Amino acid sequence: MADGNGTTKVGAFGTRVKRVEDPRLLRGDGRYIADLKLHGMVHAAVIRSPHAHARIVSIDKSEALADPRTIAVFTAADLPEMPPLTCIDAEETTLPFNQQVMASDKVRFVGEPVAVIVAEDRYVAEDIMGLVDVEYEPLPAVVDPEEAMKDGAPLVHHDTNVVDTLEYELGDPKDAMANAPHTLSERLVTQRYAAMPMETRGCIADWDERWETLTLHSSTQVPNGVKANLQTFLGLGENSVRVIVPDIGGAFGVKIQIYPEEVFISFLARELRRPVKWIEDRWEHFVGSCHGREQIHDVTVGFDDDGRILSLRDDCITNTGAYLQSLTLVEPFIGVAMLAGMYQIENFEATSTVVVTNKTPMNPFRGVGHVQAAFTMERIIDLIAQERGLDPAEVRMVNLIQPDQFPLAKGIGNVLAGEIIYDTGDYPRVLKRALELAGYDEFRAKQEGLRAEGRHVGIGIGAFVEETGLGPYESATVRVEPSGGIAVYTGSCPSGQGHHTVFAQIAADELGVDISDVKVIHGDTDLVRSGVGTYASRSAAVGGGAVRNAAGGVRKKILAVTERLVEAAASRHELADGRVQVKGSPSRSVALGDVALAVSPGRALPDGIEAYGLEHTDIFHPESNTFSSGVHIATVEVDVETGLVNILQYVACDDSGRIINPLLFEGQTHGGVTLGIGGALLEEVVYDDEGQPRNPNFMDYLIPGIGNMPEKFITDHVQSPTYLNKDGIKGGGEGGAVGAPAAIANAVADALRPARVTATPLTPERVFRLAQAAGLVGDQTP
Amino acid sequence: MNHPIRITVNGQVHDAEVAPRLTLADFLREELDLTATHLGCEHGVCGACTVVIDGTSARACLTLAVQADGAEVRTLEGVTRPNGELHPIQQAFWERHGMQCGFCTSGIVMTLTELLDEHQEPTREQVMEALGGNLCRCTGYVKILEAVDEAVSLLAAERVA
Numbered sequence: 001m002a003d004g005n006g007t008t009k010v011g012a013f014g015t016r017v018k019r020v021e022d023p024r025l026l027r028g029d030g031r032y033i034a035d036l037k038l039h040g041m042v043h044a045a046v047i048r049s050p051h052a053h054a055r056i057v058s059i060d061k062s063e064a065l066a067d068p069r070t071i072a073v074f075t076a077a078d079l080p081e082m083p084p085l086t087c088i089d090a091e092e093t094t095l096p097f098n099q100q101v102m103a104s105d106k107v108r109f110v111g112e113p114v115a116v117i118v119a120e121d122r123y124v125a126e127d128i129m130g131l132v133d134v135e136y137e138p139l140p141a142v143v144d145p146e147e148a149m150k151d152g153a154p155l156v157h158h159d160t161n162v163v164d165t166l167e168y169e170l171g172d173p174k175d176a177m178a179n180a181p182h183t184l185s186e187r188l189v190t191q192r193y194a195a196m197p198m199e200t201r202g203c204i205a206d207w208d209e210r211w212e213t214l215t216l217h218s219s220t221q222v223p224n225g226v227k228a229n230l231q232t233f234l235g236l237g238e239n240s241v242r243v244i245v246p247d248i249g250g251a252f253g254v255k256i257q258i259y260p261e262e263v264f265i266s267f268l269a270r271e272l273r274r275p276v277k278w279i280e281d282r283w284e285h286f287v288g289s290c291h292g293r294e295q296i297h298d299v300t301v302g303f304d305d306d307g308r309i310l311s312l313r314d315d316c317i318t319n320t321g322a323y324l325q326s327l328t329l330v331e332p333f334i335g336v337a338m339l340a341g342m343y344q345i346e347n348f349e350a351t352s353t354v355v356v357t358n359k360t361p362m363n364p365f366r367g368v369g370h371v372q373a374a375f376t377m378e379r380i381i382d383l384i385a386q387e388r389g390l391d392p393a394e395v396r397m398v399n400l401i402q403p404d405q406f407p408l409a410k411g412i413g414n415v416l417a418g419e420i421i422y423d424t425g426d427y428p429r430v431l432k433r434a435l436e437l438a439g440y441d442e443f444r445a446k447q448e449g450l451r452a453e454g455r456h457v458g459i460g461i462g463a464f465v466e467e468t469g470l471g472p473y474e475s476a477t478v479r480v481e482p483s484g485g486i487a488v489y490t491g492s493c494p495s496g497q498g499h500h501t502v503f504a505q506i507a508a509d510e511l512g513v514d515i516s517d518v519k520v521i522h523g524d525t526d527l528v529r530s531g532v533g534t535y536a537s538r539s540a541a542v543g544g545g546a547v548r549n550a551a552g553g554v555r556k557k558i559l560a561v562t563e564r565l566v567e568a569a570a571s572r573h574e575l576a577d578g579r580v581q582v583k584g585s586p587s588r589s590v591a592l593g594d595v596a597l598a599v600s601p602g603r604a605l606p607d608g609i610e611a612y613g614l615e616h617t618d619i620f621h622p623e624s625n626t627f628s629s630g631v632h633i634a635t636v637e638v639d640v641e642t643g644l645v646n647i648l649q650y651v652a653c654d655d656s657g658r659i660i661n662p663l664l665f666e667g668q669t670h671g672g673v674t675l676g677i678g679g680a681l682l683e684e685v686v687y688d689d690e691g692q693p694r695n696p697n698f699m700d701y702l703i704p705g706i707g708n709m710p711e712k713f714i715t716d717h718v719q720s721p722t723y724l725n726k727d728g729i730k731g732g733g734e735g736g737a738v739g740a741p742a743a744i745a746n747a748v749a750d751a752l753r754p755a756r757v758t759a760t761p762l763t764p765e766r767v768f769r770l771a772q773a774a775g776l777v778g779d780q781t782p
Numbered sequence: 783m784n785h786p787i788r789i790t791v792n793g794q795v796h797d798a799e800v801a802p803r804l805t806l807a808d809f810l811r812e813e814l815d816l817t818a819t820h821l822g823c824e825h826g827v828c829g830a831c832t833v834v835i836d837g838t839s840a841r842a843c844l845t846l847a848v849q850a851d852g853a854e855v856r857t858l859e860g861v862t863r864p865n866g867e868l869h870p871i872q873q874a875f876w877e878r879h880g881m882q883c884g885f886c887t888s889g890i891v892m893t894l895t896e897l898l899d900e901h902q903e904p905t906r907e908q909v910m911e912a913l914g915g916n917l918c919r920c921t922g923y924v925k926i927l928e929a930v931d932e933a934v935s936l937l938a939a940e941r942v943a
Contacts, residue, residue, distance in 0.1 A: 018876055018877060018879060019876070019879065021884075022875070022876040022881060022884075023868060023872075023876060025881065025884030025887060026862075026868055026872040026875055026876060026881070026884070026887065026891070027818075027858070027859075027862045027866070027868070027872070028816075028817070028818025028857070028858040028859045028862070028888055029818075030818075030884050030885075031817075032817075032820065032885065034811075034817075034820075034821065035811070035817035037815075121812075123801070123803065123804075196919060197883070197885075197919055198820075198822040198828060198830055198883070198885045198886045198917065198918065198919050198920075199820070199822065199883070199885045200822075247883075247884065248883060249820065249822075249883045249884070249885025249886075250882070250883040250885060250919050250920055252919070281824055282822070282823040282824060282825065495883060496882040496883025496884065496885075496920055497882065498882070663879050664879065666879075666924075666925075667879050667882060667920075667921060667922075667925060669922075670921060670922030670923075670924040670925065671882065671919070671920045671921050671922045672922075673922055674921075674922035674923065675919070697823070697825055697827070698823045698825065698827035698828055698917070699825070699827055703917055703919065704922075705914055705916075705917055705923075706910055706913045706914055706916075706923045706926070706927075707910060707914055709922070709923050709924065709927075713922075713924050736922075
């Protein structure tokens, strides 16, 4: 923003300002949950089910309790009766598939909490774990969702493993399919993988007997939600629970809900009258924190000679694992409801079946549902192109929703999110820009030559629309202090993204100050009474919207007070350099701090000003959600002998509306894409037929390292502002994770033509077999 | 039975009696309150706990405190300049947005102190090789590589000055 002197402020909205968070973290002064120590604190270790499915016959604690080092051993029998964990939007008619805080009669996945040990340190607590004798009667387990749907399958909860089947229909899909000149069908499978932040989960509960108040320090994305849940589970009032969030070492969705440990650790702290700390280890994280993605799509598409889609049918199955978690139903909804992405598809029908099995539960993480939708749809588009002998980019172009069609009601709703109404966008422009940046035409021109040399190179497009900026609301309070400092309180607390910086940029923009004058405060439910949290790429759009509105409210009051301090009408004032000045005469000005002082308690309020303080709170309810979009293009070379995929170039062109800070936006794109590279090529939580996880560690579950980076990485953006918040911001945190699996899978398919690429991850083994089946290597090579 | 050890951490000598099973990471974090050394996996893969022991980077989660008896250990706290200013490597990560949540960053900075002590102008291969043992889930490594280049320049400028 240009100030009165025509110079650009440090930290102005839209500029690449470096983060205010970093120096503290770089010095090692971050305070993550594991770093916190409270006086008298003891340590918990959780005994988890080693069986995927078993009846708990008995739990013998006697040997553990006889050990003098044991402070406590708690099982479900030692806990008061508590409701199960809730699932949002589970139909009232649906049978309960919810998880108890601790398993009592039956365990349904490896990793389910069965007992908890408390001792003076974690080493000892883990020693004691071995002294508890849990007798199980193993039951047959089911891990495959289609097996789980069959008669005679092991039953996880009730007499059916099917939670629900959702149905969608738009237009006249059957008739349009019957009349389509061409049809094709394919099964597309996205594997189970996980958010896998570098910091696991953890919490410390502290019960204050004098005030009968619980304080829970927790690495959660949703402090106010955890607080509300703890009130219910522990029977405490509004003012008897406080949740504090320390620095978080990444979350990406896996910390989006209350987990059983937060409940029983809180209960233990109250029982023992001592602070209790539990830090999840990496094995526990693999088995006890939610996974995501596992979804099958059986698609039939009808299209014309030009590849224009006339009708689309999808039968989707989601394997949610053993229990419905708070937001488990988001994945099956979005996976189908967002399938059409950027394309105009008027005739559509789908079923989305939700199935439980004996695996770790699923819940949303970065790109939830959209990842599968994009992978499925984008593969289908490429298959149409292949079938018709057309270029995949052309097939996309003929199917795109056009810029004059917004806002576009899709006629479908989503869990938590209501009706899908695409707000704004310019998909042809995003696609054209991405093609240009990728050198698409040039690549196509030389591709056949390279193939003739025996090089298996391919290019793939991943286009998507993503529902972001999710409500229902977010809060912000902005206050100008008599010192001139600005305090911003937000309910949207960060897990590494850079909220301090971008919220400071918004407040500074509204109030004409430098970002260094702004302090952003979050992650304490006593300081932020109403708030939602960080997920679904909502912080900038909804949290930022609230900050803009709250700062605007303060600005109004600043002008009203100044009108009385400096004799000039409010309309003649402007805010710049931390002062309110009369336009054109900077000498007639007053510092913001002095304006705050003039309305401080203890003073006589100026005439016409009715309340003390320069503070405004806004609860921002956007009327709908924002829809970001992007086109990603990967260029790969496949070594058909080893099955290794080398990403030669990756282009990400995203439209997330107006961008507050392009530097941070790039960081989000890079990180999201890299998570998507993991999903495309490396990551899968693998189970055997008995429901035992086979790779719950970083040796066997590979997340991308620096060697998996694309050789060349180009990012750019188009900005189609939304009308849903004042700054035109949409979400930008997840697009990378959504676009990458689609783009990379299409590129690998292109490199291995005519191989049938229908599933991720494209591990060396799978790629080798695809190449072999396509006659590119091995026995079938001529 | 506890064992007496003497470890020099960031220039300060510590005498302690520790259990043989206590890891160096837990010794640093729990006994010395040096919590910049983070534990991401506790099985030696993620690299968040990387410290420098007698000039060589090592996993503090796989090193026992008793193994470090007599050693000089450097952690992220010892990289920051005594006056609180950022070391050029830290500064470079700030300038280039080479970090997001900051959890893996301590290990990455420690790996780089070793690399850039040994090589003033490392090749891209040397950088990739060194950082191959540090996982980051936030940044996608692009800006980490930019930060390494920036650190090389800042260190060179500092040597000239």
